Amino acid sequence: MPRVLATQSHVVHGFVGNKAATFPLQCYGWDVDCCNSVQYSNHTGYGMDKVFGNITDEKDLNQLLSGVLCNFANDYEALLSGYLPRKESVRCMGQHYTAYKRENPNSVWLMDPVMGDEGQLYVDQDVVVEYRNLALSPYSDVDIMTPNHFELEIICGKTIDNEDQLKLALQELHQTVPVVIVTSCDEKVFNDPQHVYCVASMKGHNPVVLRVPLIKSYFTGVGDLFSALLLDRVYKLLSLSDESLKLEHQVNDVLNVIQGVLKITMAYAPKNHIAKIGNAIDMKNAELRIIESRHLFNQDIPIEGKQNFIYREL
Amino acid sequence: MTRSKEPRAFDPFSKREKRTRRVLSVQSHVIHGYVGNKAATFPLQYRGWDVDGLNTVQFSNHPGYGRFTGFRSQPNEIYEIMQKGLLEGLQMEYDAILTGYLPSVESLQITAKVVGALCRREPHINWILDPVLGDNGKLYVAEENVPAYKQILRENDVYVVTPNQFEMETLSGVKIDSLQSLRLSFELFHEAYPRVEKIVVTSLEFPSSADIGEQYIYCACFDTHPASNAMSYFKIHKLDAQFSGSGDLFNALLLDCIVPAQKEDAAALPTVLRKVLLLVDKILRRTLELSVAEDAPSQQSRVIKDLKLIQCAELLHPDRRFEDFEAAARITESILD
Numbered sequence: 079m080p081r082v083l084a085t086q087s088h089v090v091h092g093f094v095g096n097k098a099a100t101f102p103l104q105c106y107g108w109d110v111d112c113c114n115s116v117q118y119s120n121h122t123g124y125g126m127d128k129v130f131g132n133i134t135d136e137k138d139l140n141q142l143l144s145g146v147l148c149n150f151a152n153d154y155e156a157l158l159s160g161y162l163p164r165k166e167s168v169r170c171m172g173q174h175y176t177a178y179k180r181e182n183p184n185s186v187w188l189m190d191p192v193m194g195d196e197g198q199l200y201v202d203q204d205v206v207v208e209y210r211n212l213a214l215s216p217y218s219d220v221d222i223m224t225p226n227h228f229e230l231e232i233i234c235g236k237t238i239d240n241e242d243q244l245k246l247a248l249q250e251l252h253q254t255v256p257v258v259i260v261t262s263c264d265e266k267v268f269n270d271p272q273h274v275y276c277v278a279s280m281k282g283h284n285p286v287v288l289r290v291p292l293i294k295s296y297f298t299g300v301g302d303l304f305s306a307l308l309l310d311r312v313y314k315l316l317s318l319s320d321e322s323l324k325l326e327h328q329v330n331d332v333l334n335v336i337q338g339v340l341k342i343t344m345a346y347a348p349k350n351h352i353a354k355i356g357n358a359i360d361m362k363n364a365e366l367r368i369i370e371s372r373h374l375f376n377q378d379i380p381i382e383g384k385q386n387f388i389y390r391e392l
Numbered sequence: 393m394t395r396s397k398e399p400r401a402f403d404p405f406s407k408r409e410k411r412t413r414r415v416l417s418v419q420s421h422v423i424h425g426y427v428g429n430k431a432a433t434f435p436l437q438y439r440g441w442d443v444d445g446l447n448t449v450q451f452s453n454h455p456g457y458g459r460f461t462g463f464r465s466q467p468n469e470i471y472e473i474m475q476k477g478l479l480e481g482l483q484m485e486y487d488a489i490l491t492g493y494l495p496s497v498e499s500l501q502i503t504a505k506v507v508g509a510l511c512r513r514e515p516h517i518n519w520i521l522d523p524v525l526g527d528n529g530k531l532y533v534a535e536e537n538v539p540a541y542k543q544i545l546r547e548n549d550v551y552v553v554t555p556n557q558f559e560m561e562t563l564s565g566v567k568i569d570s571l572q573s574l575r576l577s578f579e580l581f582h583e584a585y586p587r588v589e590k591i592v593v594t595s596l597e598f599p600s601s602a603d604i605g606e607q608y609i610y611c612a613c614f615d616t617h618p619a620s621n622a623m624s625y626f627k628i629h630k631l632d633a634q635f636s637g638s639g640d641l642f643n644a645l646l647l648d649c650i651v652p653a654q655k656e657d658a659a660a661l662p663t664v665l666r667k668v669l670l671l672v673d674k675i676l677r678r679t680l681e682l683s684v685a686e687d688a689p690s691q692q693s694r695v696i697k698d699l700k701l702i703q704c705a706e707l708l709h710p711d712r713r714f715e716d717f718e719a720a721a722r723i724t725e726s727i728l729d
């Protein structure tokens with residue numbers, strides 16, 4: 079059984095961060111060792127006056143990761159990192175993960191550089207430079223990155239308005255990171271408000287565009303679920319070195335599972351429900367229905383009614 | 393010997409269960425391994441529960457490894473998350489609350505205060521309380537937790553309490569070394585804490601347990617509800633190993649079986665307990681098999697540090713019939729009288 083060390087947030091209620099990642103990965107057969115970067119009652123979309131709990135400070139985070147990686151020095155096939163609230167916590171995770179990767183070069187590190195979305199940062203400004211260092215250092219040990227459009231712009235330090243610029247940004251990032259999935263591109267790139275566009279890019283190959291119909295509601299945790307499911311699929315691709323497995327097919331599988339989860343989530347929500355950020359009851363109704371979707375997290379059983387979201391090459 | 397995983401599909405959820413059961417589980421968290429919330433969460437989720445896991449500590453691993461790092465959550469943090477966040481802010485509606493290891497007497501008291509008040513307001517919420525004090529004759533929490541637990545059990549409507557032998561002895565004041573003294577401890581426990589509805593004592597061992605070369609452990613229960621008012625016990629073949637986290641797994645599965653999704657699936661306490669013991673026994677056997685296969689001969693003391701919960705997923709599948717596990721386990725049930 080593969081084992082993953084996952085460093086991201088924990089919420090008591092709801093499904094974001096480690097709560098969104100852990101159960102699906104466990105269903106896929108992973109031992110998931112969760113290092114929680116925060117413990118909050120619920121995610122921050124409920125409104126900051128509704129969030130209780132604490133950030134794991136750098137000293138504690140450092141001790142936890144030191145303890146784990148000292149006691150279990152070679153136990154991990156994969157490393158996953160997501161939301162870390164501060165510069166120091168990103169740096170701390172980066173140092174430990176980098177050291178682990180150097181000792182265990184066959185392990186796979188998926189870094190989700192969680193910084194913000196649609197032009198808005200939701201971490202401290204000085205987190206940016208830490209992620210840029212981890213991604214762009216010539217000695218970068220990151221294997222897979224899953225930025226959204228905004229995060230890719232921040233990492234590459236330029237705006238991306240069209241396909242050519244997107245292609246160029248991916249080429250630049252591939253100098254240090256072999257697999258990059260842009261989880262959602264801005265509308266301006268493909269000029270199509272009806273779909274969400276996702277680009278899967280592997281170094282040395284033409285990037286492939288996938289698109290899924292847009293669901294008009296506000297779901298939190300989809301990105302965290304995406305990176306967890308992707309880690310499982312891409313781990314197989316990289317570790318098995320199976321030439322027949324193609325990145326875009328793996329991403330297509332992940333998108334199918336996510337569409338399934340969103341459909342189930344919608345089915346449980348009140349009729350005509352469109353969640354608004356800041357309204358606690360709306361947010362509660364929009365929590366991903368991870369548990370009710372558990373029949374979807376089974377590799378041995380093909381995805382029912384699987385759709386092809388692969389659109390074209392970039 | 394490792395068995396190949398048998399793929400087993402979940403029915404789309406809505407077909408079988410109309411409603412997701414919700415539990416708030418207040419226990420420890422370890423990054424590596426399966427104790428506390430890490431032992432409880434996956435089995436409960438796999439069996440259809442939405443588990444709100446409130447972590448009372450975050451440690452790198454459990455102390456059984458010898459060295460570990462981490463920190464305890466402060467009583468105020470636990471209070472604010474539960475009271476202000478979950479109950480007031482989110483107006484969460486739970487079917488059950490599970491409380492386990494709490495790192496200080498202050499966090500124990502504040503947790504019990506919030507949960508106790510909630511259960512008084514909403515009597516349909518089932519509180520499963522594991523009075524974590526120690527094991528094998530030794531306390532592993534501060535002395536002051538003993539009177540704190542006694543007070544909590546006196547004053548609150550606890551649905552099920554799950555002490556081990558040492559904890560039962562400590563709370564009832566009776567040394568348990570025979571079936572007779574077990575019965576007495578149940579009686580005195582009920583006298584002291586009449587508001588506790590069901591008592592389940594796990595992993596009992598008596599001096600007479602070693603019958604002709606075979607080791608046994610006992611598990612006993614007392615349903616004090618007037619409709620049943622009965623004590624029973626189970627005699628189980630003891631496995632040649634100790635497992636960290638088995639008690640936490642037991643509590644989680646007991647919760648699952650004793651708070652069923654449909655009212656009509658409710659069963660008598662001994663029936664529920666038999667199921668849970670069969671399933672736990674099966675998981676422990678598989679864990680032992682897999683652990684021995686991993687690093688064979690050196691394990692003299694046979695302390696198994698990590699349950700193999702992920703590898704046991706198919707055993708946890710809600711469609712598995714417990715009767716399938718019966719043959720290997722050989723559990724006998726008797727009335728305690």
